[in-house]
Amino acid sequence: MANILALGGAHIDRRGRISGETAPGASNPGSWKQEAGGGSFNAARALARLGHSVTLFSPRGGDSEGEAVARAAEAAGVIDRPLVFLDRQTPTYTAILERDGNLVIALADMELYSLMSPRRLTMHDIREAIAAADLILTDANLPQETLLALCDTASAAEKPVAAIGISPAKIVRFKPSLAKLGFLFMNEAEARALTGAAPSDPTEWPAIFRTVGLSAGAITRGRDAVVAWNENSVGTLLPPPLAAIGDVTGAGDGFAAGFLHATLEGSDLAGALAHGAASARLALISEMATAENLSRALLAETLALVPNAEIVL
Numbered sequence: 001m002a003n004i005l006a007l008g009g010a011h012i013d014r015r016g017r018i019s020g021e022t023a024p025g026a027s028n029p030g031s032w033k034q035e036a037g038g039g040s041f042n043a044a045r046a047l048a049r050l051g052h053s054v055t056l057f058s059p060r061g062g063d064s065e066g067e068a069v070a071r072a073a074e075a076a077g078v079i080d081r082p083l084v085f086l087d088r089q090t091p092t093y094t095a096i097l098e099r100d101g102n103l104v105i106a107l108a109d110m111e112l113y114s115l116m117s118p119r120r121l122t123m124h125d126i127r128e129a130i131a132a133a134d135l136i137l138t139d140a141n142l143p144q145e146t147l148l149a150l151c152d153t154a155s156a157a158e159k160p161v162a163a164i165g166i167s168p169a170k171i172v173r174f175k176p177s178l179a180k181l182g183f184l185f186m187n188e189a190e191a192r193a194l195t196g197a198a199p200s201d202p203t204e205w206p207a208i209f210r211t212v213g214l215s216a217g218a219i220t221r222g223r224d225a226v227v228a229w230n231e232n233s234v235g236t237l238l239p240p241p242l243a244a245i246g247d248v249t250g251a252g253d254g255f256a257a258g259f260l261h262a263t264l265e266g267s268d269l270a271g272a273l274a275h276g277a278a279s280a281r282l283a284l285i286s287e288m289a290t291a292e293n294l295s296r297a298l299l300a301e302t303l304a305l306v307p308n309a310e311i312v313l
Contacts, residue, residue, distance in 0.1 A: 001051050001052055001053060002052045002053070002134040002135060002264040003052075003053050003055075003132055003133050003134045003135075004044070004047055004052050004053065004054045004055070004133060004134065004135050004136075004137055004260075005054075005055050005057070005129045005130060005132075005133040005135070005136045005137070006040045006041070006043070006044040006054055006055065006056045006057070006058075006078075006136075006137045006138070007040065007056075007057045007058065007116075007126075007136070007137070007138050007142065007150065008038065008039060008040030008041070008058060008137070008138045008139035008140075008141050008142055008164070009037075009038030009039045009040050009041055009058065009091070009110075009113070009139050009141035009166070010036070010038040010040065010041035010044075010056060010058035010060070010069050010073070010082075011036070011037060011038045011041075011058075011065070011069065011090055011091035011092055011093060011110070012034060012035075012036060012037065012065045012068060012069065012090060012091070012092045012093070013034065013035055013036070013037030013038075013092075013093045013094075013095070013249060013289055014032070014033075014034045014092060014093070014094040014095070015032070015033055015034075015094075015095045015096075015097055015247070015249060016030050016031070016032050016094075016095070016096045016097065017030050017031050017032075017033075017096075017097045017098075017099070017101070017247075018030040018096065018097065018098055018099055018104070019031065019099060020099060021099070022098050022099070022104060033287075035072070035288055035289060036068055036069045036071075036072035036073075037093060037249065037250065037289045038058070038091075038093075038139070038141065039139035039140075039141065039164040039166050039252075039253050040056070040058070040137055040138060040139045040141070040164065041056065041058070041069070041072075041073070041078075042250045042253035042254070042257075042283075042289050042290050043137060043164060043253045043254075043256045043257040043260070044056050044073075044076075044078050044137065044257075045072070045073070045076035045078055045290050046253070046254055046257030046258070046261075046279060046283075046290055046291070046294055047137075047257050047260065047261060048076050048077040048078045049076060049077065049290075049291075049294040049295060050257070050261045050294065050295070050296055050299065051296060052261070052264070053079070054077075054078045054079065055078075055079040055081060055129050055133075056073060056078050056079065056080050056081060056082075057081050057082070057083060057125075057126055057129070058082060058083065058116075059082070059083045059085060059088075059091075059112045059113055059115055059116050060082040060083065060084050060085070060090050060112075061084070061085060061086075061088045061089040061090035061091075061112060062084055062085065062086030062087065062088070063089055063090055065089070065090035065092065066082065066084065066090040069082070069090065070082065076290075081125060081129075083115075083116065083120065085112065085115060088112050088115075089109075089112065090112065091108075091109060091110045091111070091112050091113060091141075092108075092109045093106060093107075093108050093109075093110075094106060094107045094108075094109075095107075095249060097247065097248070097249075100245060101245035101246060101247050101248050101284075102245075102248055103248060103249075108167070110141055113141045113142055113143070114143055116142050116143065116146055117143065117145075117146060118145055118146050118148075118149035118150075120146070121146070121149055121150060121153055130153060130154065130157055130159060131157060133159055134159075134264065135159070135160055135161075135162060135182075135260065135264065136150070136154050136159050136160065136161045136162070137161075137162050137163075137164075137256075137260070138150060138161060138162075138163050138164075139163060139164040139165075139166050140163070140164070140165055140166040140167070140170035140171050140173045140174060141166055141170065142173070143173070144173040144174075144175075144176065147163075147173055147174060147176075147177050148176050148177050148180075151177045151180035151181060152180065154180075155180055160182035160183070161180070161181055161182050161183075162181070162182055162183040162184075162185070162256070162260055163177075163181055163183070163184050163185065164184075164185045164186075164252070164253060164256055165184065165185060165186035165187070165190040165194075165252075166190075167190065168189045168190050168192070168193035169193070171186055171190040171193055171194050172193060172194060174194065175194065178209075178212055178213040178214040179213030179214070179215075181214060181216075181217075182216065183216045183217060183218070183260075184214055184216075184217040184218075185217070185218050185220075185252060185255065185256040185259070186217065186218070186219055186220075186252075187219065187220050187221065187222075187252060188202075188219055188220075188221050191205060191209075191219050194212075195208055195209065195212060202219070202221065202224070202225065202227050202236070203227060203234060203236065203312055203313075205219050205227050205229075206227065206229035206234045206313075209229075210229075215230070215231050216229060216230040216231065217229060218255070218256075218259060218273075218276065220251075220252050220255055220280070223239065223241070224238070225237060225238040225239075226239065226255070226273065226276070226277065228259070228269060228272070228273050228276075229269075229313075230269055233268075233269045233311055233313060234311070234312050234313035235269045235270055235273050235309045235310060235311045235312065236273075236309065236310050236312060237273045237274065237277050237306070237307065237308075237309040237310070238307060239277050239280070239281065239306070240277075240281070240305055240306060240307065242281070242284060242285065244285070245284050245285070246284060246285050246286045246287045246288075247284070247286065247287055247288065247289065248284065249289045250283050250288075250289030250290055251280045251283045251284045252280070253283070253289070253290070254279045254280045254282065254283030254284075254290065254291065255276040255277065255279060255280035255283075256276070257279050258272075258275040258276040258277070258278055258279025258280065258299065259272045259273065259275060259276035259279075260272075261275060261279070261299075262274075262275035262276070269309070269311065270308065270309040270311055271309075273309040274303055274306050274308065274309055275299065275303065277306045278299055278302040278303045278305070278306045279291075279294070279299060279302075281302055281305065281306070282294055282298065282299070282302055
């Protein structure tokens, strides 16, 4: 079991799902659901369900949505330490999904995260949590200057930082921090936004990122092969097909959680890729952003459905 400190998105996800063929510019019949979500929070809950001790710090409003996030953290076994702003609203993410679960469009109301300034990292409780952590997990919901300060603080304390890209618009906040990150999880659209590159061969991504300072990362590509690399190796893994998708929301966060869990348990790159793919699969078949039934036993069972990773370098 590892001690993990998570700082970043923990908010309310609202998702509408169209029940028929999508008709742009028109009213579409469908259904609506709401739950707690956020990149760091989704991964934090998955890691807690896999038996790790996870402490979460995130800005929260003094409202019913903030209370809902707190209840979700407690249910997953996450140690919740919110930074509450009583006069503000908890951030929200509102998405519209097609009938097959794929995203049509989303709107992120995340202004509260701008109040997570670098000086918040000097709070006694956060400094203590950094000192006790085996791993620090963050995401691009936080301001650029805060992410850089977090990486500097973690580096001084000799603590690795893993990060989640969140979106093409937000991942660019990591540009000043790339050389200081231990690992960055992203999808291909986010990778393009961060580098301006679009290689025809996805195995070229590691070399591109190494030139801008990122020594280790993973790029998920939907149904196509995920690419991951570290200082010594490059690996790919083609996710097995799914008969049906419950919801794509949180799949990348699930991949990050499975990958980090395996890494913390001593797995090599190939093993971490397989665990990431298995965890993402469980998130995809779930109607929720995270697999609420996730456990070490279920993850091990799901690994049998995942092909071996190919180490290409």
